[in-house]
Amino acid sequence: MSALRIILVGLGARAQFWMRVIRENPDCTIVGLIDPSEAARARALEQLPEAKASASLSLIGDLEADAVLLATPPGGREAQMEAAVAARLPILAEKPLADSVELAERYVEMAEAAGVPLMVGLNFRYLPVTQEALRLIDETLGPVEFSRFTYERWRDGRLARLNKYPLTMDQPMLWEQSIHHFDLMRYVLRSEPVEIFAKTFNPSWSMYRDDANVSALITFANGAIVNYQGTWQSNWKMPDFQWRSECARGVIVQNDQFGALNYALHDDDALTAVPLPPYEQWIDDAVALLASFVAALRGSAPLQCTGRDHLNSLRMVQACILSAETGQAIRPTDLAAGAMHKTGQASPSHPDAPSQRKSQ
Numbered sequence: 001m002s003a004l005r006i007i008l009v010g011l012g013a014r015a016q017f018w019m020r021v022i023r024e025n026p027d028c029t030i031v032g033l034i035d036p037s038e039a040a041r042a043r044a045l046e047q048l049p050e051a052k053a054s055a056s057l058s059l060i061g062d063l064e065a066d067a068v069l070l071a072t073p074p075g076g077r078e079a080q081m082e083a084a085v086a087a088r089l090p091i092l093a094e095k096p097l098a099d100s101v102e103l104a105e106r107y108v109e110m111a112e113a114a115g116v117p118l119m120v121g122l123n124f125r126y127l128p129v130t131q132e133a134l135r136l137i138d139e140t141l142g143p144v145e146f147s148r149f150t151y152e153r154w155r156d157g158r159l160a161r162l163n164k165y166p167l168t169m170d171q172p173m174l175w176e177q178s179i180h181h182f183d184l185m186r187y188v189l190r191s192e193p194v195e196i197f198a199k200t201f202n203p204s205w206s207m208y209r210d211d212a213n214v215s216a217l218i219t220f221a222n223g224a225i226v227n228y229q230g231t232w233q234s235n236w237k238m239p240d241f242q243w244r245s246e247c248a249r250g251v252i253v254q255n256d257q258f259g260a261l262n263y264a265l266h267d268d269d270a271l272t273a274v275p276l277p278p279y280e281q282w283i284d285d286a287v288a289l290l291a292s293f294v295a296a297l298r299g300s301a302p303l304q305c306t307g308r309d310h311l312n313s314l315r316m317v318q319a320c321i322l323s324a325e326t327g328q329a330i331r332p333t334d335l336a337a338g339a340m341h342k343t344g345q346a347s348p349s350h351p352d353a354p355s356q357r358k359s360q
């Protein structure tokens, strides 16, 4: 079977990982490279001299290709989505699909109407630690009733190897980072959120223009409640992560976003570590995600992480923003297309809740 010919759009930080992952996958090859930045194109061409590079999206219609991978910032993808859909090329888009739910809905509808598969790059689902947590729930511990999810990091957004747009975008923590966490919650709990109460804020030392901190209390349709705290501007250079879930027969404790999985049954004196396979961060998860995309395009497996599924995670982001703005709990389902007359008019789930101003 011939290799899947991919056009990579956006040649920044994330694309460096994708170039390696695709190069090492015999089922795939990069035929096109698109980025308005000449320096970014030159750097990519050094690694892939046989590919065609361009500043223009017209390459999408001009090249013989089988798929488009969007590794661009989430804001301003309209023309990219339109070009890929017009060329009838399946799309693998980095998360978040867009920087607004309305735009993401438009993209999903556009792709579905044209019969174009649209997958979102939710690589954390493909980590062995995530798959093992699901297995523990199913086979050992039983369903999660409540959980505490903390992600604390001092993310130096000025580092050369990191993207720069989050420094100035609205709600960078929510759109860029919490979106992964919200997706994981939905995936591992196997349930959809029904109510979110959140506050977002920015500590005095923050290098981000807008809020780098999110605190949220999230209720899921199956009754599970998650207490979430995420920050990109903790005040210690060392990162910390813990996702502890209280299940029917005990607890699951994940102490690292890439691994360190443990569990205990109710009467155990100590946690038991769960063995995980050797693992290269940011690579093996992308390898598995790409394999899943290829399998779907070849018809051997259903498409995972669809754009439509992703809308439910994006609505969690928007619910957090609305909750922080209004001081009220928000039902994410009210944010579905047609459920709201206009953005910001989702009905609060507790109309009598005291009004709180968003703290800056």
Ligand SMILES: NC(=O)c1ccc[n+]([C@@H]2O[C@H](COP(=O)([O-])OP(=O)(O)OC[C@H]3O[C@@H](n4cnc5c(N)ncnc54)[C@H](O)[C@@H]3O)[C@@H](O)[C@H]2O)c1
Binding pocket: 009, 010, 011, 012, 013, 014, 015, 034, 035, 036, 037, 040, 070, 071, 072, 073, 074, 076, 080, 094, 095, 096, 121, 122, 123, 162, 163, 164, 165, 176
């Ligand atoms: N899944 C993950 O774990 C993960 C990790 C990092 C980043 N990401 C995502 O990857 C995406 C890109 O992030 P990044 O860190 O590479 O950002 P970046 O700023 O480093 O790179 C983005 C690149 O896109 C280019 N670009 C901008 N507009 C373009 C357009 N219209 N057409 C073509 N190219 C355009 C820019 O010139 C830049 O080279 C974002 O959605 C981000 O959230 C995902």
